[in-house]
Amino acid sequence: MITVSQTYSRQGDRQCAGCSLHSTCLTRGLSKADLEAFDDIMVQPQPLKRGQELVRQGQSFHSLYLVRAGSLKKVMRLPGRHDEQVIRFYLPSETVGLEAIGEAYYPASVVALETTFICELPFEQLVSFAEQYNALRTELMRCMSRELRGDQRQVCLLSGRSTAEQRLASFLLGLSRRLHARGYSRYRFQLTMSRADIGSHLGLALETVSRVMGRFQRQGLVNVSGRELTIRSLESLEALGEEGSGLIGSPDDRRMIACR
Template sequence: MSMPNLSALQVAPTAPGDAVNLQALRASCSACSMHQLCLPMGLDQGDMQRLEQVISRRRRIKRDEVLYRPNDKFDMLYAIRLGHFKTFQQNPNGGQQITGFQMAGELLGMDAIGAGVHLCQAVALEDSEVCEIPFASLEELFRDVPVLLRQFHRMMSLEISREQRVMLTLGSMTAQQKMAAFLVNLSSRYVSRGYSSTRFQLRMTREEIGNYLGLAVESVSRLFSSFKKSGVVDVNHRELELLDLPALRAIALGTDPCA
């Protein structure tokens, strides 16, 4: 699970009749609460301002709206400023195979850099906002700001490592371990963003969780009920509280003697 904002001195034109105040949409990277997780991390004020000039605009994405589709031409990276997304591909049977859930502070679209087209579909799980980063302009800035290039390489490396870990671990885990690992991962990502590590709302449905983990939706519901009964979590619809995070970690690692 993958599971970071940027303003523009150059803002893309709005559609006819758009009443949005462009000045209200402009917010500097340094003022964004996610900037330590996103590309600006480690930049001085001057380089931060240069990056802000690359950003074309901030874009609002409604719940269930598509950000990009497979085979769409790649020309933008998207830094998630607010909200949550899911990415998925079509499986041979024509259904969705969810490949990840992304949240504020993360970049979308990096998978398309090599092919020049997007390989998956990205859809908002709730009303969200992204910062559009034209990749050609970003590449030009990389030449002048080496620290930005190093941060970008770092983000790509972390994403590759994350995907490799997911492939290696989920394939060999029991259903209970998969669910525990999923919840522990969400916890760690939320706490890194300054939110509670134990209380949060699930932005994805049980069907989507099951699709991602390779579990039937009935199995997901049974696991939540089992965790709740054992006092590990408290769940009410999508409201979740992790009552015993160490126990969840032990379950994920397969070291819980009661699991």
Template structure:
């Protein structure tokens, strides 16, 4: 059975304690000691609930805070000059929204909840001041920014050169790896995003996404029930992501 705890967990009531959070070993304050964690928790605004479709941040608005996903998931989107929406990333628990706005102090993208979700808000002025006193926190912040840059570079390469099948296989494997990093099953998870969102992210038409999903199911690479996806043949998906279109 698929483990849904990554999506359904809610924050505890009462005083916020990072040490009591199941995501603490994967989150921004990774590596902080007990006393440092208390100081970090003190700057966090109370976890904020969002409903599916609700905006966390809007493109073009001033940047004031980073947001750590505590439960649920989000899509990061940019609207171009033709008012077309493009999905640039999906955020899972422990990942940070708003990093792309640090330099210009303006949000370059909007962040939208894909399901009922909670975030921990980190006012950036408080975070900067604390990171000046806690080198481990400053290092963690730099690490998050570096990971964001690496992810963007990897996506650019994927969309520039990969076949449609390779893009889809790579997407499923990336979701699998990110769930595994958080201690959840790499073989079964929910895809809270729509197929249209997946297509926008991968640079594929909705019809192509549906066709690829059906093809992968016929080849018994995956099984889909509603929004739940099971990866039945991980080695075959890995080969497909490396080799491209190898129909059989």
């Protein structure tokens, strides 16, 4: 089984051209020669321990980050509340910090869920580089579009019309698809986030997440051992998840329909 947290090699894998995630990363449209130039602006992968903050809510914006290995969660502390809302989870090759570009500060904290390696892209240097390389500028806009679409999907999912079962099924399907696109198993992977984090992300109580996960196991949809999850019936999970997510189309090419 390939897990979300792959072993990161420090030898011979510190440049973009040698990264196994290049085909799914922000840099995927760049040629080998372009990647060598891109290496000059990138701060080489830095390690984060589990629970360590990458950025803090309200911190001045200065860089985008690419997840080289591991996973993170984006959490926001809301005014008048003592708890935190989990907004998003980041997986390998995904870009962190896009929502901070407009206001010039990070609106939420980003915290490592496990040992994680991050490539830092100082934004001013990235903009200068993108002015010379159309492929990077285009991919940056695509990343922004995907994040907006993901936010729209999340709003529809939490609109109040979806059951707890539909929300959890949609979440597991989303993880499965994102991981599969990055070369991981579609059916077997690690849940690096806690059930409390999943509940916060889906607007569900911890007890509800545990109860629904247990129900999925009894129904033969999934099997959970510790944090290792195996999808046993992808078709059944898709039928349940898509009923509440507002998604249509093939599993590899989903389109969002309007929230009713």
